[in-house]
Amino acid sequence: MAGKNGKENTRERIINSAKKLFAEQGYQKTTIVDISRQANLSEAALYEYFQGKEDLLLTIPDLWVSELLKDIDEQLFGIKGAANKLRKYLWWYLRRIEQAPLDAKIVYLFLKTNANFMTTEVYSNVKKLYSHLLEIFEEGRNAGELKPDLDPRLARDIFVGTMDHIITRWLLKDMSYSIFENLDRLFELMIGAFAARPSRESPPPEAPGAVSMAGTVEMHPAGASS
Amino acid sequence: MAGKNGKENTRERIINSAKKLFAEQGYQKTTIVDISRQANLSEAALYEYFQGKEDLLLTIPDLWVSELLKDIDEQLFGIKGAANKLRKYLWWYLRRIEQAPLDAKIVYLFLKTNANFMTTEVYSNVKKLYSHLLEIFEEGRNAGELKPDLDPRLARDIFVGTMDHIITRWLLKDMSYSIFENLDRLFELMIGAFAARPSRESPPPEAPGAVSMAGTVEMHPAGASS
DNA sequence: TAGGTAACCTAATGTTATTAGGTAAAATCA
DNA sequence: TGATTTTACCTAATAACATTAGGTTACCTA
Structure with a gap:
């Protein structure tokens, strides 16, 4: 349960980070590094949650x-x-x-x-x-x-x-x-x-x-x- | 004159190629290589005409x-x-x-x-x-x-x-x-x-x-x- | 015909997205 | 409990691009 909860939490963190950055800087200018930094995560980890x-x-x-x-x-x-x-x-x-x-x-x-x-x-x-x-x-x-x-x-x-x-x-x-x-x-x-x-x-x-x-x-x- | 004409012609070729490809595949999925190929040009040459x-x-x-x-x-x-x-x-x-x-x-x-x-x-x-x-x-x-x-x-x-x-x-x-x-x-x-x-x-x-x-x-x- | 320059090229370089191949800790099970 | 699998991450490649450096060729001009 705690595991799943943590996973859900991370997923949300990624979504919120991406949402913020996309809206602020646009899709093109936002990098995966930007997003994963904002979410306190490595780039690779992000790919566990999203295909790209x-x-x-x-x-x-x-x-x-x-x-x-x-x-x-x-x-x-x-x-x-x-x-x-x-x-x-x-x-x-x-x-x-x-x-x-x-x-x-x-x-x-x-x-x-x-x-x-x-x-x-x-x-x-x-x-x-x-x-x-x-x-x-x-x-x-x-x-x-x-x-x-x-x-x-x-x-x-x-x-x-x-x-x-x-x-x-x-x-x-x-x-x-x-x-x-x-x-x-x-x-x-x-x-x-x-x-x-x-x-x-x-x-x-x-x-x-x-x-x-x-x-x-x-x-x-x-x-x-x- | 022939030079300028050729240059104008190339510029137009680039624009038309880019226009076609952007409209077909979208901006993100179109690469500079795609565009320059379509225009019969090297990538570097394209940068003589446009900043990017x-x-x-x-x-x-x-x-x-x-x-x-x-x-x-x-x-x-x-x-x-x-x-x-x-x-x-x-x-x-x-x-x-x-x-x-x-x-x-x-x-x-x-x-x-x-x-x-x-x-x-x-x-x-x-x-x-x-x-x-x-x-x-x-x-x-x-x-x-x-x-x-x-x-x-x-x-x-x-x-x-x-x-x-x-x-x-x-x-x-x-x-x-x-x-x-x-x-x-x-x-x-x-x-x-x-x-x-x-x-x-x-x-x-x-x-x-x-x-x-x-x-x-x-x-x-x-x-x-x- | 020498020197310049316009128009283009090949081959870097640098920035990003994406993948490979781990590791450490928690969860599961014997 | 201890062995073993799974989860949630990580570091360090790899690869796809955009962009730049540094020529080359052929024409144009004096």
Whole structure:
């Protein structure tokens, strides 16, 4: 037990060291020596835990993304109305990004350059994460809250594209401002493309029977930790 | 003259070889030997033309992006109405991407991972390219074609985000389908967020005095070359 | 035709990733 | 308990690259 525990501990130490260094200096400029030093280990020992540098890169965000996937259902539970769900989705996701910028940086900046990305566990999990949006758009359309002829896939492309854009910019600018800046207005603007009744200045006059912004968060935390 | 010509020719050969190999195998897996072999050159000779592998990566899309920048004004010239201009912008840009997928791949997939990206000529040119959108949104708002309270920056975030999203997907899926697929419907959906009058099923009832889709292209070419 | 120089080469050198081949201590077992 | 296997490491190669040193060849110019 102590042995396995120690082994798990070392594995985590390696992952955390690599995560930190990759996010700080980039994948290319981080060497195996750097990582193993940071983890108080010899280079050779590292190879007992990972097949190599690339394997390490691909493994790091695995845990993070699969935790996101576990959490999302919980987060949307009990929220009524497509707009409210979309709002919660956006706020929740950006919050998670803010809380784990190192993982986010690896997924958003480094992973896509990898030839094997498409065959990765992470990729398929991110796809699953985004597929929730399809259901929300479809439900909203069927309930009459969104446009009757709305194509869920196109709506998702706009939503995800916009979301990824602001995330990528935030990461490239080294998290130097709040990722929630202007998010309210951005969301209202975007939702205008999907809503059955055009949401003009003010938010839509409440979807029939919807709980008013139930469960949606409204805060703009300053610092990004971890 | 013949000397300079030969030198220019070699430089181009190197760039084209690198472009091809980077796009095919990724930056990391492409070696200097690979590139110089492809260009019929020794490794040492390559260093007469470029400072190293990274310099090569950063130089490749320079020409392409600055050509885009030169072209955009020309393309938008004579088109009236914000929606028409946005449409033209989108179709034009995707066409250029389709025509130069190797350059696009390097800009979209590899460059962002580079720590020096933000200080690059390419980055500042891409920013300029996107800044045209701000003007279009502002004009459209002032002309009453777009929402009177539209924030051009937020609109740009949605537009660019969506655009980048479909481009990135197309590149990651190895250009295996037409990048123009469903673009009409996507555009109509997105413009609904910006338009003063909600564009529902049919396109907006023509901005006052606008030339009907003047100068906008309407084709879905199949293959991607070069 | 001598001397320079442009464009390229072969053969180092240096930096990293990755492997070989141990060792010491803990865990397992007779 | 003592022998033996296994775990979790290590030091010291090896090998794959990027990058540099130090030419060579052929053309160009005076």
